[in-house]
Amino acid sequence: MKGVNLLEKVRWSKVKDNKVIKVVEKMKWTGVKILKDEEWREVDSVMYKERKMYVSKDNILRAEIIRLHYDTPVEGHGGQ
Numbered sequence: 001m002k003g004v005n006l007l008e009k010v011r012w013s014k015v016k017d018n019k020v021i022k023v024v025e026k027m028k029w030t031g032v033k034i035l036k037d038e039e040w041r042e043v044d045s046v047m048y049k050e051r052k053m054y055v056s057k058d059n060i061l062r063a064e065i066i067r068l069h070y071d072t073p074v075e076g077h078g079g080q
Helices: 006-018 018-030 059-069
Strands: 040-043 046-049
Touching: 006 046, 006 059, 018 046, 040 059, 046 059
Parallel strands: none
Antiparallel strands: 040 046
């Protein structure tokens, strides 16, 4: 998925996670965008669980998110 932005990767990763696949199928079947008293919500094709963006169990994507947001010169650990 080279050249695809991070949000787009999060959107597409939901098709790899069985838990999310079941939730999305139930949402489509019932015709809703919110499920289980707002435990699950879909906004702009991005899944949220308990009001937090849900990143599917894709270790490569999760590592990229961590690297991009926590391994900067200001926030990084500098090898220490």
